[in-house]
Amino acid sequence: MAAAISSLASKLAFRWIPSLMWWVILVSCIPLVVLIFIQVWLRYVFHVPMLWVEEIAITPAFWFYMMGAAYAVYERTHIRVDIVEIAIHNPKRRLIIRFISSLITLGLAMLFVWWGYQFFVSDLGFKMETATLRYPMIYGRCSIFFAAGILGGFYFWVETIDLARQLFWGKPPLYERKET
Numbered sequence: 001m002a003a004a005i006s007s008l009a010s011k012l013a014f015r016w017i018p019s020l021m022w023w024v025i026l027v028s029c030i031p032l033v034v035l036i037f038i039q040v041w042l043r044y045v046f047h048v049p050m051l052w053v054e055e056i057a058i059t060p061a062f063w064f065y066m067m068g069a070a071y072a073v074y075e076r077t078h079i080r081v082d083i084v085e086i087a088i089h090n091p092k093r094r095l096i097i098r099f100i101s102s103l104i105t106l107g108l109a110m111l112f113v114w115w116g117y118q119f120f121v122s123d124l125g126f127k128m129e130t131a132t133l134r135y136p137m138i139y140g141r142c143s144i145f146f147a148a149g150i151l152g153g154f155y156f157w158v159e160t161i162d163l164a165r166q167l168f169w170g171k172p173p174l175y176e177r178k179e180t
Helices: 004-042 050-073 083-087 091-126 140-169
Strands: none
Touching: 004 083, 004 140, 050 140, 083 091, 091 140
16 A cells, blocks of 8 residues: 555656646747747837737746746756866765755755745735736746745755765665756
């Protein structure tokens, strides 16, 4: 029974949620590109700027950026500085540096979760809307908490635990970053 639950949790965390994240990125990218294309076409070809396009485009933009950030954490392709890893040749010391870096990043990610939660609760209370269409801003801004906060934070936890397993118990990495 425990093995079945573990297998289900592993599939959820490392197969289904990343697949869902990828689809959210794709689905949010398409209307974003179309809306920006419409805005550029209307503004520079017909000389008729439409404010509603910018107000609507903000929602897929938020989801595209925040879910993209969470997906980058899952893939372990998020931005990081590799100078120390290049300068240090000892694999154990490199792992220690990566672990310390991961702890610092995890702390910042947890601050982001807290900040995103506060932002989300604030948006629920104020019911902020766009100026022209009165479109609820929470539709896009909730991605800060749900996508970048919760999902990104979860995958930073996974990375930190994986590095701790390698450093303290000599276990192999759970997930290897794809080098391109």
